[in-house]
Amino acid sequence: xxxxxxxxxxxxxxxxxxxxxxxxxxxxxxxxxxxxxxxxxxxxxxxxxxxxxxxxxxxxxxxxxxxxxxxxxxxxxxxxxxxxxxxxxxxxxxxxxxxxxxxxxxxxxxxxxxxxxxxxxxxxxxxxxxxxxxxxxxxxxxxxxxxxxxxxxxxxxxxxxxxxxxxxxxxxxxxxxxxxxxxxxxxxxxxxxxxxxxxxxxxxxxxxxxxxxxxxxxxxxxxxxxxxxxxxxxxxxxxxxxxxxxxxxxxxxxxxxxxxxxxxxxxxxxxxxxx
Amino acid sequence: xxxxxxxxxxxxxxxxxxxxxxxxxxxxxxxxxxxxxxxxxxxxxxxxxxxxxxxxxxxxxxxxxxxxxxxxxxxxxxxxxxxxxxxxxxxxxxxxxxxxxxxxxxxxxxxxxxxxxxxxxxxxxxxxxxxxxxxxxxxxxxxxxxxxxxxxxxxxxxxxxxxxxxxxxxxxxxxxxxxxxxxxxxxxxxxxxxxxxxxxxxxxxxxxxxxxxxxxxxxxxxxxxxxxxxxxxxxxxxxxxxxxxxxxxxxxxxxxxxxxxxxxxxxxxxxxxxxxxxxxxxxxxxxxxxxxxxxxxxxxxxxxxxxxxxxxxxxxxxxxxxxxxxxxxxxxxxxxxxxxxxxxxxxxxxx
Numbered sequence: 182x183x184x185x186x187x188x189x190x191x192x193x194x195x196x197x198x199x200x201x202x203x204x205x206x207x208x209x210x211x212x213x214x215x216x217x218x219x220x221x222x223x224x225x226x227x228x229x230x231x232x233x234x235x236x237x238x239x240x241x242x243x244x245x246x247x248x249x250x251x252x253x254x255x256x257x258x259x260x261x262x263x264x265x266x267x268x269x270x271x272x273x274x275x276x277x278x279x280x281x282x283x284x285x286x287x288x289x290x291x292x293x294x295x296x297x298x299x300x301x302x303x304x305x306x307x308x309x310x311x312x313x314x315x316x317x318x319x320x321x322x323x324x325x326x327x328x329x330x331x332x333x334x335x336x337x338x339x340x341x342x343x344x345x346x347x348x349x350x351x352x353x354x355x356x357x358x359x360x361x362x363x364x365x366x367x368x369x370x371x372x373x374x375x376x377x378x379x380x381x382x383x384x385x386x387x388x389x390x391x392x393x394x395x396x397x398x399x400x401x402x403x404x405x406x407x408x409x410x411x412x413x414x415x416x417x418x419x420x421x422x423x424x425x426x427x428x429x430x431x432x433x434x435x436x437x438x439x440x441x442x443x444x445x446x447x448x449x450x451x452x453x454x455x456x
Numbered sequence: 457x458x459x460x461x462x463x464x465x466x467x468x469x470x471x472x473x474x475x476x477x478x479x480x481x482x483x484x485x486x487x488x489x490x491x492x493x494x495x496x497x498x499x500x501x502x503x504x505x506x507x508x509x510x511x512x513x514x515x516x517x518x519x520x521x522x523x524x525x526x527x528x529x530x531x532x533x534x535x536x537x538x539x540x541x542x543x544x545x546x547x548x549x550x551x552x553x554x555x556x557x558x559x560x561x562x563x564x565x566x567x568x569x570x571x572x573x574x575x576x577x578x579x580x581x582x583x584x585x586x587x588x589x590x591x592x593x594x595x596x597x598x599x600x601x602x603x604x605x606x607x608x609x610x611x612x613x614x615x616x617x618x619x620x621x622x623x624x625x626x627x628x629x630x631x632x633x634x635x636x637x638x639x640x641x642x643x644x645x646x647x648x649x650x651x652x653x654x655x656x657x658x659x660x661x662x663x664x665x666x667x668x669x670x671x672x673x674x675x676x677x678x679x680x681x682x683x684x685x686x687x688x689x690x691x692x693x694x695x696x697x698x699x700x701x702x703x704x705x706x707x708x709x710x711x712x713x714x715x716x717x718x719x720x721x722x723x724x725x726x727x728x729x730x731x732x733x734x735x736x737x738x739x740x741x742x743x744x745x746x747x748x749x750x751x752x753x754x755x756x757x758x759x760x761x762x763x764x765x766x767x768x769x770x771x772x773x774x775x776x777x778x779x780x781x782x783x784x785x786x787x788x789x790x791x792x793x794x795x796x797x798x799x800x801x802x803x804x805x806x807x
Contacts, residue, residue, distance in 0.1 A: 351509050352542035354529040355613075356556035356603070370546045 213425035236426045249409035259323035260387035268334040276342035294332035298392040318398040325393040341375030460485040460643040466515035477667040490658035498667040535604035536613040543588040550584040578602045614646040685804035716748035721793035733797035736774040746788025
């Protein structure tokens with residue numbers, strides 16, 4: 182095989198993998214457009230015979246989706262706020278100072294990332310119960326999910342801070358600023374892109390948070406859309422087009438944000454903040 | 457003359473590493489002082505200690521008569537030009553220039569006027585609304601300078617500011633920095649590893665090695681009277697030649713090989729082992745009887761000067777006239793006895 186064909190082969194492989202990965206998404210949209218009988222047709226149709234959009238408003242009102250989506254937004258916003266405020270400071274310190282204790286700190290932050298939510302949820306539930314936090318279930322979920330999102334955020338933002346040259350801060354100090362002032366007027370604006378990207382990723386992932394919400398929030402009026410969706414699913418579910426319509430309503434905004442910002446997200450993750 | 461910056465017994469440890477060892481230095485008001493030495497000698501650490509970017513382990517630091525040992529950089533009223541210029545990439549040239557003024561509560565209009573004035577003196581007037589990434593190396597360098605001079609500080613600190621420029625620009629900026637210093641009448645401390653920069657720009661040169669000041673003085677005094685072999689080899693380009701030898705029986709020369717002897721202008725202790733130091737530019741090709749010889753190993757000509765290097769690489773010679781030697785020639789050399797330096801082979805100290 183000659184050299185120019187290798188990239189083409191790789192592109193084909195990449196497209197095939199992407200197709201496999203994105204197939205469920207495609208199936209979700211297509212199924213939501215199908216009528217009840219067509220869903221169970223054998224062989225399955227890959228494009229609906231007639232597109233029926235009436236299921237969307239129908240599902241929206243029947244499942245009180247505005248309540249679920251509002252809860253999801255609230256939880257995601259809370260998680261993002263906590264993560265950004267505390268994570269940024271933490272990442273800065275980890276990027277600028279080096280000693281044994283900070284290495285241990287960084288290591289434990291990474292350890293947190295390894296622990297799965299399904300393992301953490303039981304001890305967290307017991308602890309929240311003792312603190313009385315279960316009376317404020319959304320707050321409890323925000324705290325739990327923020328702890329889960331924090332390591333990822335800290336590690337990425339730390340890398341962003343490391344791309345900001347130390348000399349800039351020193352110049353600001355000599356120019357008459359304090360450490361805190363130099364952080365806010367020099368370092369933070371330069372790391373802004375990286376922080377923004379990580380904040381968006383945090384928001385998007387906590388918008389789909391499920392495990393903590395499912396176990397901690399009992400009242401349907403306080404549940405996020407992820408839990409609301411699972412209420413739909415049962416052993417005897419046949420309402421597939423409604424379920425898919427619900428999923429589509431839930432997922433589309435996140436997808437839209439990602440597609441709109443994907444260039445910034447990719448460059449923010451790879452190149453750091455200095456430009 | 458009063459001391460603008462006074463360092464007394466400054467010690468700096470980084471863990472087990474002893475970066476500055478009891479350094480004492482007094483910098484006169486209005487003088488241009490160069491700290492020079494090989495990398496890792498502590499010159500940058502010393503400068504950063506003056507700026508307050510490094511905390512000193514022990515010792516005393518006074519700036520303009522005030523105790524500044526533990527004072528944070530922002531209260532020291534000094535300006536610093538960094539090697540990388542450290543321009544704020546998210547600010548325009550004007551914002552870079554006025555950053556310190558804004559921090560000190562200077563009004564907008566006044567800061568703008570001041571920036572325009574500084575821009576005029578540094579040749580940046582047309583570039584005020586540009587961002588640092590849109591500037592050339594030399595322009596960035598000027599912004600860094602402008603940012604330092606705009607607030608009229610008690611002292612300017614330069615940390616190898618020219619090392620990122622190309623050779624031609626470096627020579628030009630050397631003159632500009634010196635001219636700026638003279639015009640402002642400021643006190644400047646300039647760190648460099650390039651002894652030519654130190655020699656050409658400074659009134660006072662401080663040579664450092666391993667955290668210790670080896671010698672300080674006026675540039676030409678360092679050149680003429682180096683206190684030890686290290687300073688002798690560091691100051692001057694091309695570097696001084698060192699030849700091992702023994703003082704002759706009569707004490708008026710250094711025997712350096714079969715029949716070769718370097719003459720001395722004064723009486724030295726006979727039969728003592730020494731290292732004789734002769735500068736390449738002080739050696740002459742002998743017309744008649746030569747006092748010592750070398751075999752040509754390499755000839756380089758720049759047009760204005762000819763550089764001869766001996767076959768064993770130990771000796772170098774610079775002549776301003778064009779010499780028609782070729783590799784393998786045996787050349788007789790002569791030197792003015794007053795220009796021969798003697799050093800102790802063990803301690804390196806001047807004899």
